[in-house]
Amino acid sequence: MSAPTLAIDGLTKQFGAVRAVDDLTFTVRPGAVTGFLGPNGAGKTTTLRMLLGLTRPSAGRALVGDREYAAHPRPGRVVGAALEASSFHPGRTGLAHLEVFAPQVGVSRARCRQVLEAVGLDHAAKQRVGRYSLGMRQRLGLATALLADPPVIVLDEPTNGLDPEGIVWIRRLLRQFAGEGRTVLVSSHLLREVEASVDEVVIIAEGRLRHASSLAELRTRATPAAYVVAPRPDVLTALAADRGWSATSDGDGLVVDGATAAEVGAAAHAAGIELHELVRRDVDLEALFFELTRPEGAR
Amino acid sequence: MRAALLAEYRKLVTTRIWWLLLLVMVGYLVFVGAAVAASFVFVPDGAEPPLAGKDAARTTYALVNGVGYVFPLVIGSLAMTTEFRHKTITQSLLVEPDRTRFLLAKLLSVVPIGLAAGVVGQLAVVAGGAPLLAAQGDGAFLGDGDVLAGLLLGVVVVALWAVIGVAVGSVLSNQVAAIVVILAFTQFVEPIVRVGLGQVDALVGAAAYLPGGAADSLIGASFLGSTGTVDLLPRWAAVLVLVGYAVGFAVLGRLTTLRRDIG
Numbered sequence: 121m122s123a124p125t126l127a128i129d130g131l132t133k134q135f136g137a138v139r140a141v142d143d144l145t146f147t148v149r150p151g152a153v154t155g156f157l158g159p160n161g162a163g164k165t166t167t168l169r170m171l172l173g174l175t176r177p178s179a180g181r182a183l184v185g186d187r188e189y190a191a192h193p194r195p196g197r198v199v200g201a202a203l204e205a206s207s208f209h210p211g212r213t214g215l216a217h218l219e220v221f222a223p224q225v226g227v228s229r230a231r232c233r234q235v236l237e238a239v240g241l242d243h244a245a246k247q248r249v250g251r252y253s254l255g256m257r258q259r260l261g262l263a264t265a266l267l268a269d270p271p272v273i274v275l276d277e278p279t280n281g282l283d284p285e286g287i288v289w290i291r292r293l294l295r296q297f298a299g300e301g302r303t304v305l306v307s308s309h310l311l312r313e314v315e316a317s318v319d320e321v322v323i324i325a326e327g328r329l330r331h332a333s334s335l336a337e338l339r340t341r342a343t344p345a346a347y348v349v350a351p352r353p354d355v356l357t358a359l360a361a362d363r364g365w366s367a368t369s370d371g372d373g374l375v376v377d378g379a380t381a382a383e384v385g386a387a388a389h390a391a392g393i394e395l396h397e398l399v400r401r402d403v404d405l406e407a408l409f410f411e412l413t414r415p416e417g418a419r
Numbered sequence: 420m421r422a423a424l425l426a427e428y429r430k431l432v433t434t435r436i437w438w439l440l441l442l443v444m445v446g447y448l449v450f451v452g453a454a455v456a457a458s459f460v461f462v463p464d465g466a467e468p469p470l471a472g473k474d475a476a477r478t479t480y481a482l483v484n485g486v487g488y489v490f491p492l493v494i495g496s497l498a499m500t501t502e503f504r505h506k507t508i509t510q511s512l513l514v515e516p517d518r519t520r521f522l523l524a525k526l527l528s529v530v531p532i533g534l535a536a537g538v539v540g541q542l543a544v545v546a547g548g549a550p551l552l553a554a555q556g557d558g559a560f561l562g563d564g565d566v567l568a569g570l571l572l573g574v575v576v577v578a579l580w581a582v583i584g585v586a587v588g589s590v591l592s593n594q595v596a597a598i599v600v601i602l603a604f605t606q607f608v609e610p611i612v613r614v615g616l617g618q619v620d621a622l623v624g625a626a627a628y629l630p631g632g633a634a635d636s637l638i639g640a641s642f643l644g645s646t647g648t649v650d651l652l653p654r655w656a657a658v659l660v661l662v663g664y665a666v667g668f669a670v671l672g673r674l675t676t677l678r679r680d681i682g
Contacts, residue, residue, distance in 0.1 A: 165682070173516045174509060175680035190516035201513055203682075207506035209434060216433035223422040223429070224514035264510060 123150035123271035123303040124185030124198065126171065131180035133166050133327075140166045142327040143180065148305045148320070150271070153298045155318035155335070156307040159413050163327040164307040165203070168276055172201055184272060196225035200265030201274040202258075210250030214241055214260050217249060218267060225268040232267070239263040240289075254281030262293075272303045279313050291317040311409040325413040335405075342403045346381040349373035349397035350388070359391055360384075375401055420524065423515050427528030430498070430507075437494055441536055444490040445543040451486050452547025455479050455642070460555035468556075476560040477640035479548040483540045483573040484580075484634045485642035489605040491536050491577045495529050495584020496601060499672075500594035508681055518677045526585045526669060533581030537574030545570070569638050572654075576634045576661075583630065583665045589672025605631070627652045633660035 126148035133141040141163040148154045158164050169175040171182040173190035181188060184199055192198050208217055218232035236245050239259040244252065252260065258281055265273060279287050294317040297304045308314045311321070321338055323331040331338065349372050350356045356374060360367035365378040376384050381400045388395050431437060459475040462468045470478055502508040515521045549559035560566045584601070591597040609631045616626040626632045627650050635641035636657035652660065 169680070169682045172513060174512055174682050195516060196514040199513075203509055203513075204506065207509050209430075209501065209505045209507055211434045211436070213433070216429070220426055220429045220433060221510060221514050223425040226422070 152319040200270035202261035423524035448543035449547035452544035456548035491580035496588035499588030533578030537577030586668030
């Protein structure tokens with residue numbers, strides 16, 4: 121599958137006095153899952169709505185492949201999007217919801233059933249959406265996005281309201297999409313939610329780009345650390361100082377910053393220091409994410 | 420456009436409110452048809468009936484518009500406002516970003532349901548009024564050419580109302596606001612204004628340009644006109660006026676509601 125690249129270029133949206141999205145530029149490549157991350161109100165949904173032609177940018181543009189979303193002859197076949205879990209007519213059945221949109225993405229009623237089955241809703245096909253749980257609505261939204269088996273998939277907070285089993289399911293699905301060569305953009309306000317499934321991260325806050333890189337690169341910016349319990353903490357502190365690591369006492373043990381658990385273990389072993397506990401205590405991505413998305417004034 | 424029309428048609432038939440409204444419409448129009456027919460045929464001894472003969476029949480059958488037009492208007496407006504109420508407008512515009520085409524499909528998609536409402540509404544009025552007219556009055560005149568033309572045009576008028584309803588809904592995208600305005604206009608404002616204009620010599624002709632007046636003109640008979648004070652337009656002009664309302668509201672809706680950001 122050769123999927124188009126998404127190119128966000130200087131995208132800006134002004135709502136009255138509020139600049140919801142401010143000169144945002146990034147690209148989303150095919151064959152990978154890109155996490156579009158930021159706190160609630162950072163401008164993620166507004167950006168996605170501009171990408172999908174629902175909201176007009178104040179400046180800049182967003183391209184799906186070589187043109188804007190709305191300029192594609194049948195955009196629903198190119199991009200499958202699920203924006204919010206509540207945008208269904210409650211009186212329509214799940215199957216009827218899909219059948220309503222099927223003609224414009226050019227798929228048959230049989231395909232609607234097939235997609236419903238794929239998201240695990242075949243048992244609720246004839247049930248009115250008003251009686252669906254939030255998790256079921258998320259699945260129906262995803263089914264709508266997948267109707268045309270599109271090369272680009274855009275999901276806004278797809279894990280909201282899903283049970284743990286559903287979250288694992290979404291992760292696996294996202295990995296599968298990327299493996300098939302699709303372009304996948306997934307927004308979330310929690311890095312932890314998508315950490316296991318994304319290859320690339322685009323982090324925004326207050327409408328501005330704060331960070332864009334691969335997840336692996338972001339990880340290298342996190343500092344390694346280890347938690348150690350030793351019968352002679354003073355000896356260990358001296359060892360850490362000798363190696364250029366900082367050690368601070370924490371409860372019964374020490375937190376050694378600047379070294380991985382393996383490095384601390386190897387150094388202690390070489391120095392003949394007895395250890396009773398050795399645990400990874402790396403500055404996790406979530407903390408780094410929190411730091412990256414702090415309000416401008418508080419940085 | 421075919422795909423957009425099919426999608427809009429499926430939106431209509433996969434919800435229940437339309438059928439409920441049609442049921443209420445039928446019940447209401449049977450009752451009103453019978454009541455008005457009764458007022459023509461049961462007159463105190465010595466008094467003149469307000470209308471008699473063919474005029475009584477045509478006026479009774481025209482109630483499908485004069486009284487019934489609120490139903491297709493509401494049905495049409497719901498087709499549009501439901502999209503905003505349940506936010507399905509997002510998905511609708513994702514699969515059809517051309518908002519003019521979306522609106523056109525929506526306007527046209529209610530024609531079949533409007534015609535269906537016209538047929539059942541017209542049948543309901545006849546079912547309510549014709550037996551009384553035939554049994555107690557001068558006859559039901561169901562074989563008369565003028566009466567039949569009025570019946571058929573009544574069906575067309577109801578379908579036009581449904582289209583105008585969609586256009587109104589595109590201007591007033593808030594569902595409650597749209598319904599309140601339609602109810603207030605059809606049940607209160609327009610009848611009063613039409614009667615009021617009828618009392619002022621210089622403005623008598625203007626009433627026929629109001630949407631309900633134009634619709635009565637197309638049918639060729641009016642419940643309000645039965646007092647003999649309301650002028651009607653020629654049929655060709657009536658069609659133009661009604662289509663003008665639909666186009667006017669639709670253009671306004673396209674330039675306001677459908678020009679805005681969605682979400």
